[in-house]
Amino acid sequence: SASETTGVFVPKQEDYQKVYNEIAALLQDKDDYDDGSYGPVLVRLAWHASGTYDKETGTGGSNGATMRFQPEGDHGANAGLVTARDFLAPVKAKFPWITYSDLWILAGICAIQEMQGPTIPYRPGRMDKDIAACTPDGRLPDASQGNKHLRGIFGRMGFNDQEIVALSGAHALGRCHTDRSGFDGPWTFSPTVVTNEYYKLLLNEKWNWKKWNGPKQYEDKTTKTLMMLPTDMALVSDKAFKQWVDKYAKDEALFFKDFAAVITKLFELGVPFDETTQQTPMTLKPTAN
Ligand code: DDH
Incomplete structure (x- = not known):
């Protein structure tokens, strides 16, 4: 060897x-x-x-x-x-x-x-x-912008509408921090589990502008504890994006499949893999939890 x-x-x-x-x-x-x-x-x-x-x-x-x-x-x-x-x-x-x-x-x-x-x-x-x-x-994307900016930024990487929406489902995870981006709060109630909750909340919750001194963001009407960025809301105000939000909200298995692919x-963007030795992707085993 x-x-x-x-x-x-x-x-x-x-x-x-x-x-x-x-x-x-x-x-x-x-x-x-x-x-x-x-x-x-x-x-x-x-x-x-x-x-x-x-x-x-x-x-x-x-x-x-x-x-x-x-x-x-x-x-x-x-x-x-x-x-x-x-x-x-x-x-x-x-x-x-x-x-x-x-x-x-x-x-x-x-x-x-x-x-x-x-x-x-x-x-x-x-x-x-x-x-x-x-x-x-x-x-990298600017959260205060809208659909044109999303297509510009992600188009430069080589992604289409469906891929932009599938990638954005990562916002099921984590939160915004005022001392980092200036924005505040999580997108979902389960920010440490991968789910299609982001899409469900985008569609099913009513979103209002948050009244505060920070950058413009949305809060959910019901609990006022969740948030959406202007770029997140662009996925439901733009008809072509929204088709995919509808699909992923209805079908978590489809979201998982498309999210894994995208x-x-x-x-792997711009990574020059060695075609002879490193072509075969490996599956790393999750720990049982
Ligand atoms: Fe994001 N994201 N993201 N994001 N993102 C933030 C946090 C996290 C945008 C803005 C922000 C993706 C797309 C976009 C994650 C994953 C992904 C924060 C908050 C902002 C702002 C940062 C902070 O204050 O700590 C915008 C704008 C876009 C867009 O235009 C589409 C994508 C594609 C992904 C991905 O992973 C594929 C994750 C995870 C977090 C939570 C981080 C944390 O510490 O919690």
């Missing part, structure tokens, strides 16, 4: 499973965060690492982990993600052979699966890049 001839460690599926298990165990142990789980912020790290991709120039994307460096780490959209990077630091120390870029995506997949989401196939092969590969500010595409 390559490792015998060159002395270089060539990780196998069982090695990636060990990294997965380590992250899953940390997720269990470190329950001092937000709603009891670092899972949502790990998903957001993997998404913001990937969502800088520009299909025209081939720049950005998860291949590089350039958010480690100050210009990109300090972009407004990435506020708070140092929490997720710090959470993973002991994992990187224990398994130094994995690149940051592969680790962040593996952590996103682990978080989704451990939060009872669909199985997401994993392909390693990302290389860390240096500071020169940092992307310019402004490639998140895999997101996490």
Whole structure:
């Protein structure tokens, strides 16, 4: 094998499973965060690492982990993600052979699966890049905008309407923090479980502007404890988007299937996989919980 001839460690599926298990165990142990789980912020790290991709120039994307460096780490959209990077630091120390870029995506997949989401196939092969590969500010979506902005930003990555709506279902998870984005609150009542609740709430709840001094956001009429961003509401005010919200609200299995496919595409944007050795995606086993 390559490792015998060159002395270089060539990780196998069982090695990636060990990294997965380590992250899953940390997720269990470190329950001092937000709603009891670092899972949502790990998903957001993997998404913001990937969502800088520009299909025209081939720049950005998860291949590089350039958010480690100050210009990109300090972009407004990435506020708070140092929490997720710090959470993973002991994992990187224990398994130094994995690149940051592969680790962040593996952590996103682990978080989704451990939060009872669909199985997401994993392909390693990302290389860390240096500071020169940092992307310019402004490639991630601005929550105060509407449908045109969504199609512009996600179209640049290569996504269509259906894919934009399926990706947005990730907002079943986690919450907004006033000291990060300025917005406040969770989207759903179960922010540490992957569900289609985001779509159901978008359709079935009445949403009013929240009366406060913060940035413009919506609150639910019934409990005033949930929130939607202007970009979230664009998915029901735009007819083409809304068709997909209707479908995913009715059919959680369809959402799981489409979410798994689109998140895999997101996490692999701009990643030059080695066609001969790393073509076959691996399925990492969730811990029984
Ligand atoms: Fe998001 N997101 N997101 N988001 N996102 C925020 C939190 C989380 C937008 C804005 C925000 C996706 C799409 C969009 C997650 C996953 C994904 C916050 C709050 C803002 C603001 C940050 C904070 O204050 O802590 C906008 C705008 C869009 C869009 O235009 C479509 C996508 C595609 C995903 C994904 O994962 C595929 C997750 C998870 C969180 C919760 C983080 C946490 O700490 O909790």
